[in-house]
Structure formats: C-alpha cells, structure tokens
Amino acid sequence: MTIDIMSTTTDTSSTPAGAATGRPRPGGTDSRTGRRPGGRDFLASLPWIGPALILIFGVVLFPAVVMFFNSTRDISISGVDHGSVGFDNYVEVFSFPYFWPIFARTIVWVVVVVAATVVISLGLAQVLNKAFPGRRIVRLAVIIPWAASVVMTTMVVYYGLEPYFGIINKFLVDIGLVDTPEGYGWTRNPATAFAWSIVVAVFVSLPFTTYTILAGLATIPGDVLEAAKMDGAGPMRTYVSVILPQLRGALSVAVLINIINVFNSLPILKVMTGSIPGYDADTIMTLIFKYIQNQHKVDVASALSVVAFLIVIVIVAVYVKVVKPTKEV
Amino acid sequence: MKKSLRLSAAVAVAAAASLTLASCGFGGGSGSGDEAGGTTLDLLVPSYSDSTQGLWEDVIEGFEEENPDISVNLEVQSWDNLESVIATKVQGGEAPDIYNGGPFAGFAADGLLYPAEEVVSADTYGDFQESFLANAEVDGTAYALPLIASARALFVNNALLEQAGVAAPPTTWDELLDAATKISALGGGTAGYGMPLGSEEAQAEAAVWLWGGGGTFGDATEITVDDPANLPGAEQIKKMIDAGATQADPGSTDRSPLMDIFIQGKIGMQVGLPPTVGQIEENNPDLDYSIVPIPTQDGSPFTLGVMDQLMAFQNDGDKQDAITKFLDYYYTSDVYVPWVQAEGFLPVTKSGAEALGGEEALAPFLEVLPDAQFYPSTNPQWAATDAAFKALFGQLQTKPAQEVLTEIQAQADAG
Numbered sequence A: 001m002t003i004d005i006m007s008t009t010t011d012t013s014s015t016p017a018g019a020a021t022g023r024p025r026p027g028g029t030d031s032r033t034g035r036r037p038g039g040r041d042f043l044a045s046l047p048w049i050g051p052a053l054i055l056i057f058g059v060v061l062f063p064a065v066v067m068f069f070n071s072t073r074d075i076s077i078s079g080v081d082h083g084s085v086g087f088d089n090y091v092e093v094f095s096f097p098y099f100w101p102i103f104a105r106t107i108v109w110v111v112v113v114v115a116a117t118v119v120i121s122l123g124l125a126q127v128l129n130k131a132f133p134g135r136r137i138v139r140l141a142v143i144i145p146w147a148a149s150v151v152m153t154t155m156v157v158y159y160g161l162e163p164y165f166g167i168i169n170k171f172l173v174d175i176g177l178v179d180t181p182e183g184y185g186w187t188r189n190p191a192t193a194f195a196w197s198i199v200v201a202v203f204v205s206l207p208f209t210t211y212t213i214l215a216g217l218a219t220i221p222g223d224v225l226e227a228a229k230m231d232g233a234g235p236m237r238t239y240v241s242v243i244l245p246q247l248r249g250a251l252s253v254a255v256l257i258n259i260i261n262v263f264n265s266l267p268i269l270k271v272m273t274g275s276i277p278g279y280d281a282d283t284i285m286t287l288i289f290k291y292i293q294n295q296h297k298v299d300v301a302s303a304l305s306v307v308a309f310l311i312v313i314v315i316v317a318v319y320v321k322v323v324k325p326t327k328e329v
Numbered sequence B: 001m002k003k004s005l006r007l008s009a010a011v012a013v014a015a016a017a018s019l020t021l022a023s024c025g026f027g028g029g030s031g032s033g034d035e036a037g038g039t040t041l042d043l044l045v046p047s048y049s050d051s052t053q054g055l056w057e058d059v060i061e062g063f064e065e066e067n068p069d070i071s072v073n074l075e076v077q078s079w080d081n082l083e084s085v086i087a088t089k090v091q092g093g094e095a096p097d098i099y100n101g102g103p104f105a106g107f108a109a110d111g112l113l114y115p116a117e118e119v120v121s122a123d124t125y126g127d128f129q130e131s132f133l134a135n136a137e138v139d140g141t142a143y144a145l146p147l148i149a150s151a152r153a154l155f156v157n158n159a160l161l162e163q164a165g166v167a168a169p170p171t172t173w174d175e176l177l178d179a180a181t182k183i184s185a186l187g188g189g190t191a192g193y194g195m196p197l198g199s200e201e202a203q204a205e206a207a208v209w210l211w212g213g214g215g216t217f218g219d220a221t222e223i224t225v226d227d228p229a230n231l232p233g234a235e236q237i238k239k240m241i242d243a244g245a246t247q248a249d250p251g252s253t254d255r256s257p258l259m260d261i262f263i264q265g266k267i268g269m270q271v272g273l274p275p276t277v278g279q280i281e282e283n284n285p286d287l288d289y290s291i292v293p294i295p296t297q298d299g300s301p302f303t304l305g306v307m308d309q310l311m312a313f314q315n316d317g318d319k320q321d322a323i324t325k326f327l328d329y330y331y332t333s334d335v336y337v338p339w340v341q342a343e344g345f346l347p348v349t350k351s352g353a354e355a356l357g358g359e360e361a362l363a364p365f366l367e368v369l370p371d372a373q374f375y376p377s378t379n380p381q382w383a384a385t386d387a388a389f390k391a392l393f394g395q396l397q398t399k400p401a402q403e404v405l406t407e408i409q410a411q412a413d414a415g
Helices: A002-022 A029-033 A039-070 A088-095 A099-129 A135-147 A150-161 A167-174 A190-218 A222-230 A235-246 A248-263 A267-273 A284-293 A298-323 B002-026 B052-066 B079-091 B105-109 B122-127 B130-134 B158-163 B173-184 B202-212 B228-242 B255-263 B274-283 B320-331 B333-343 B350-356 B363-371 B382-397 B401-414
Strands: A073-075 A081-084 B039-046 B070-077 B098-101 B145-151 B153-157 B191-194 B267-272 B289-292 B303-312 B372-374
Touching (some): A039 A073, A039 A298, A099 A248, A099 A284, A150 A167, A190 A267, A248 A298, B052 B070, B070 B079, B122 B320, B158 B173, B173 B191, B173 B228, B202 B267, B202 B382, B228 B382, B255 B267, B255 B274, B289 B363
Parallel strands (some): B303 B372
Antiparallel strands (some): A073 A081, B145 B303, B153 B289
C-alpha cells in the first residue's frame, strides 16, 4: 500500500506540474519545432520512453488483460482452466445476495475514511506549517504511520482490542467503560470491527494527506496573507477565503489518491474483520479476497476485480467531472 | 479538448493505481529445473509446529545421503496460505511433486495425482492401517497416502470444575450445559465452555456438535449439511451460547487463540488435539487438567478424526521413481515414528502404532480413535463445503440454525 501511494504520487503530481509549465508558453512543443510530432520523433524518443512503456504494458496492461480473461473462464478449485463460460462469473457476482450491502459498505468505507482523513490532515498541516521549537521532530513523527507496514500497524491495534489480554480492552475495563472483566470483543462484532478499521485506515492515510497539504501550504505566498490581514480579515476568514481556495490543487490530488487507495485497501479490513463469519463487515476488496482464499474461485474473484476496477473508474470520473481538480483558481 | 485530456489522464492514473493491487496476485513461482545429472523433487508442506521445518530437513538430509542423485527442495507454508499456494502453483503448471495437505479429491478429479499404490512399494502400502487408507480412496483407488492422524477429546480444567461444584466431567450435552453454565457463573472473566466457531477451524467444532447429535456432513458422493439430522447439534450450540455457557462472541473466535486462554486457566472445558498436551506442558505446566471423551447428545463415545495426507502430483510424469524412493524412505519406522512423535500426532502405519503404543500422553487419544468419524474428504465438493463452514458457520450466534445450515449447503453446492 505504501508502494501504491509512492507510485501514484509521482504519476499524479506530474499532471498538474505539466499543466503549469504548459501555461506560460501556449502551443508548447508544436510551436517551437514548427511541425507535428511524427513517427521519426517517436522512434527517437523510444530509448527514453521505452522502459516506461515496457513497465506499463508488463505491470499494468498485461495483468489487466489476464484478469479479464480469467473472469470469463471456468477455473477449478485446484486451478485448472476448464474453458470459457462467457459472463457467467459476472452473473454470479451480481446475484450474490450480499453483494449490494457490501457495495454500499464499500462506499461508506471510502467516503468516511477519506473525509475524516482530509479534515484531520487540514488541521495537522496547519499546525505543522507554523514555526515552533521541535517542529522537525513532530513532522518526522507524523511520517511514522506511513513508514510502518500497514499490516503491522493494524496488528498492533488488533491485539490491543483482543478480549482477555488486549491492552486497549484492559484500559477500557480499568476505567469502567466496559463491564465484562475480560473486555469487549471489538473485533468480533461486525459493526465495531468495521468502525475500528475506519480508525486505523484514517491513521495510516494521515501522513500522505498531511504532507500533500503541507506542500500546498508552502506554495501560498506570504504577501497574499499579508494583504488579507491589511484588509482586516480575521484568522477564520483568511483560512476559508484565502488559504483553502489556494489549497485546491493539493487537496484534489490528495482526495483523488486517497479515494483509490482506500477503495483498494485490503490489509486493514482483512486483519480487523477476518474472523467474523458471514459477510456483514466486508467490502468489495475483502470479498475478492474471500473468493480467492476461502472458496478458491479465481474466476469469480477476477470478475469481481473487473467490476471493482470499473467502480473506481466511475467514482474517479464523477469526481473529476464534479470537482474539476485541475481547474485553475 | 484539454479538459477531456485531463479527464482521461486522471482516469489513467486511477487505472494504474487500482491495478497495482490486482497485479499482486500474479507472483509467479520460480521454476525449479533439474540439476545437472540428478532429479529434484519439490516438496510442499504446511507448518504443524515451530519444529516442522527442522524435522523435514532432517528427513531430507538422511534421504539425500542415501540417494545422492536425488535432491529435495523443501517449501514450508502456513496452514492459512497452504491452499492458495497450491492452487496458484497448479494453475501456473508448477505443482510440487509431493504435497502434504488436507482435501485431495479435487486434485484427483482433475487427474493430477498418482494413485497411491504407484508411488510406494508394496511393503510400505501394506503397512498403512486400512481404515485410514479407505479414507483416502476415490472410486476404490487411493490417491493419497495417510500421513498423520489426530483425534479430538475434551480438555477439562479440574480446578474450575471443582470450584463450580461439578463432581465429574460431563459425558452428555445436558451435563455439559449444566457444568459450563456453573463455571461461567464463577465470574471474573471465566468461561464454561470454549467454543471456537471462527473461521480458523469452524468445520471441526461444527463436526463435534452436529455429529455428536447424530448428524453427518455426507459421504463420498453427496454433501448433506442441510439435513434434519444436523439440526439438534446446531440447536444445542445456540442453547449453549444463549445460556451464557461459552466465552463471549463464539461466532468469531478462532481455535488457537482460544486454546491459549484455556491454557491460561480461564476456560472450563474445550475440545483439543494431541499437540495441546505439549502446549500445556510448555506454557503452563501447573494447569490441573484431564482429558475425557467428547460429550454427545446421548453420551455414546465419538471423536472427530482428522487425517492429513501426502499426495504425489504427476507433472511431467518422469519423477515417479524418485518420488517412490523418497516416500519409501520416509515411511520406514526409523524415520517416520520420530517425526510423528515430535509433532505430537498419531501414527497411521501399523508399525508406527506398535512403536508408540506405550506413550502415555497419546493414550487418551488412541483410546477414542476406534470411534473416530472423518470428514467426507473424498468428496470433490468437500473443499467447498469446508470453506463454507469456515466462512458461515459462526453466524449461528445470531441467525437461526436452519438458515445457517441452508446457506452452507447452498455455498457448498455452488462450489
């Protein structure tokens, strides 16, 4: 997941940067060279873009094609391909009685985690943007959840929540919030396990989001803030009318990447809700995992992966259409 | 134009990001070609305990000394991952030559396995106990070699029983409910009966109760989970939960962590395995406990037997001799008995049973073994049934028994 963030960061941050450099000299490459880029240009650039193309085809497109191919096959439990079944696997996915509740839960999961992450990160970034003694250490501390493995972080919380020996449970029992002496089975009940998963997901998403916003804050020129002060704007008014609009670029990137990452997040929910029977705490990702791990239905899991992929595309397309993250202020 | 370009750029980024996850599933195994002049056998085994890897390494070392032209590649996986690892390998055309696992009928149905008789000598084949061999048959041909057996019995915390005023360990469901309720009433976080219906091994606890009430999961040809005979057991589980005789949230409690709580002395009774004896000795030797047969509806003796198997994949079909040599070596009494003993299981060979007959720790289990009933693991549908139990049986805590059984049957049939 950390790797996901890293790779997507580089991808996306290059988009607005490219747009920005394109602005001062309209027309760009075409006007300078005076002709349209042709086959020879492409050939000449191949040594430079070749490795990236190979990577995109090998790591992104090829697996996607295999995934789609698998989703139309009948693959036995032991992994033998028994031929094509058309779109039967998709029918199975959509006729699964728990699919729509799981779909709704996935949306709740994405919206709540991303919203909470962004709100908390806005506050954190504001604090970290002020100069105070020891700021460097605090900034480093914020990175820690990012640097630690997500599974490890989740495991720590999971064991803390265990009845009988979990430290969080012990604490809650000691201060009298939980009546039963062995503690409460937070991770044993769908609703509480899901809620705690959201807490962990927000926690591990904070560093990236905070730092993106922090970078956005650094680009706000001091004279704009000074002007706002001269015009008599209070701190609240300055924040809402001056700072927030200028954070639009950073925020929209942070939200976009968080949506994708949170939607695709498996490890947190897998650890926190893994022992719960039935499908009352699942999202689409954990359902894919259950198809593979428990039922060994690689074919159906592939079909669901394709569906999940389309859902992400739709969410992102709607987001881009409505929020217009790349629109200039 | 520019706007739509940006839109497609954002969509492309989304595509790349979401595929990173999907592409994780395509980790190809490393090919293991034959080394110069010799044969290499791939051996895939699950980890039974922390010492499993070392025990296999000892076996391999001894074998390679006797057969310098054959080398053996060991891969140890956790039980959690084992079945997805083997599925990935088979799908990638890189099945191991010898595989230690549970369900095998699916592989046999796909024609991937050597019949057992073709990969061991007649002497070795004749040494297996017939009841175990019969349990490895598909249509009259054994496709797997019995490896180890285990039986279950009820571990009872004597001190808690005494404290609660229960005179003797229970033998029937009514006595069990009564005793467990009394122990739970002691308070302080004590639970009467440890009931693990969580995904780890829900099928085992299910068998203990459903079969103890006269039910069955089916046979080699048919899976019958949604059967009136299974209802009494399921209802009794609900009765135990509703009476507060179990620990909290039995539906999502896994077996191993719960056993740890029993070993800590906070649970009155729980069904355990032979290795549990060793675990108690290591972690809490002061625990005052006894091992008794599992209580059933009418008190008749019964235990859930589990047998794990070795199976040999055909792959290219050119390693049959090497596989036979390895298996014959492994099943010789001198190699096999220390292996089984170290893992704390029960032997499946006649010579092994003789050699371990005097073991005191194994005695309570060897005693109940004749009444053992096995999973219908020769049914190709068993793997799906097993998965359905793991995923769904814990819902008994909140849903009506009949509904849960119907749901499991439906998922097993669909698998």
